[in-house]
Amino acid sequence: MTEKTGPINSQPITNEIETVLQRHMASYNENMTGFVQQTLIDVNSQPLVPAPAISLRLPTPEIKAELSPKPTIEMDKNSPILVEFYETFPTGQVFDSLASLRSTALEYGKKYNVALTTSKSDKTKVYLICKHGGYYRKNIKKATSPDKPMVKTRIRKSLKNGCSCLIYARYEKKGDFWTVRKSIGEHNHPIAEDPRTYAMYRSLEPEHLAFVHKQLKDSVCISDIVRSLIESGVKNIVSKDIENIQQDLKRKQAKAMAVAVALP
Numbered sequence: 001m002t003e004k005t006g007p008i009n010s011q012p013i014t015n016e017i018e019t020v021l022q023r024h025m026a027s028y029n030e031n032m033t034g035f036v037q038q039t040l041i042d043v044n045s046q047p048l049v050p051a052p053a054i055s056l057r058l059p060t061p062e063i064k065a066e067l068s069p070k071p072t073i074e075m076d077k078n079s080p081i082l083v084e085f086y087e088t089f090p091t092g093q094v095f096d097s098l099a100s101l102r103s104t105a106l107e108y109g110k111k112y113n114v115a116l117t118t119s120k121s122d123k124t125k126v127y128l129i130c131k132h133g134g135y136y137r138k139n140i141k142k143a144t145s146p147d148k149p150m151v152k153t154r155i156r157k158s159l160k161n162g163c164s165c166l167i168y169a170r171y172e173k174k175g176d177f178w179t180v181r182k183s184i185g186e187h188n189h190p191i192a193e194d195p196r197t198y199a200m201y202r203s204l205e206p207e208h209l210a211f212v213h214k215q216l217k218d219s220v221c222i223s224d225i226v227r228s229l230i231e232s233g234v235k236n237i238v239s240k241d242i243e244n245i246q247q248d249l250k251r252k253q254a255k256a257m258a259v260a261v262a263l264p
Contacts, residue, residue, distance in 0.1 A: 075186050081112045085185035089167050093180040098126060101169055101178050113191060115198040116167065123171065126178075130165035131198065132189050163188050195236040202236050204229075209245070216246050 075082060088108055095101040105128050109116045115131035168182040196202060204212065208229060215225045222242045229237055 073188055073190060081114070081191065082185045084108065084112075086183070089180050089183040089185075091180055091183060094175075095169070095178045095180075098169075098171070098178055101126070101167075102128075105167060110201050113193070113195060113197065113201070114165070114187075115200055116165075117200070119166075125168070125170045128167040128169075130163040130187060132159050132161050132163040132187070133165065134160045135162060161189060196238050199241075202238065202241050204234065204237065204241075208232070208234055212242060212245055213249065216242075216249060222246070 105116045116128045117131050119127040119129040164184050165187050166184050169178045169180045222239050
């Protein structure tokens with residue numbers, strides 16, 4: 001087969017087309033090589049920015065306690081504990097002083113074994129709440145320095161379960177008295193029957209305290225002292241209370257001895 005030639009020159013058309021294609025391919029490859037190299041330079045020159053860390057915060061025990069349903073105890077509206085509460089601390093009830101309000105709450109609490117403690121207090125207001133009110137918040141002690149590790153605190157079972165029983169009173173400056181602004185007598189937990197439940201009510205009368213002091217000085221064992229108190233009608237004392245009295249006596253004796261030694 002005879003090859004066709006162009007009208008201008010005698011070179012075959014096929015060779016001319018191949019030459020043009022080769023020239024364009026060479027130019028294309030050169031341009032692409034430069035483009036790829038520049039792209040790599042641009043990419044590598046960018047600073048590495050770390051992706052933002054995703055923080056998953058698990059609910060704390062406090063949040064779990066607040067989100068969890070509160071236990072409810074149906075209390076009889078005609079029960080003496082509620083009737084006397086609302087008769088003693090109705091909204092608008094006036095007390096001559098804060099001390100009078102506190103002593104009245106203490107007498108009521110001791111009578112029905114309800115521990116009313118101070119939640120907030122200042123010169124103008126006071127909140128007396130059930131000891132089971134609020135929620136426990138873990139106290140985390142941070143390390144004071146990098147060399148000292150964080151101190152682990154002992155985990156104790158909390159009595160707080162969100163009980164709403166409270167007495168809120170404010171000081172009325174014009175009349176110089178305290179007025180109950182809000183009171184809730186209902187509890188969301190069973191009322192303890194054991195008079196030894198709350199330490200604030202485990203106190204001894206002066207004559208019983210003198211008896212305990214004498215027994216301790218005579219080296220009588222603590223269990224025998226508790227047994228003697230129970231036989232005499234004192235049923236709100238536990239062995240730990242006698243141990244605390246014993247430790248207090250030892251501290252006072254050590255202090256008195258130190259003072260005596262220091263005297264000329």
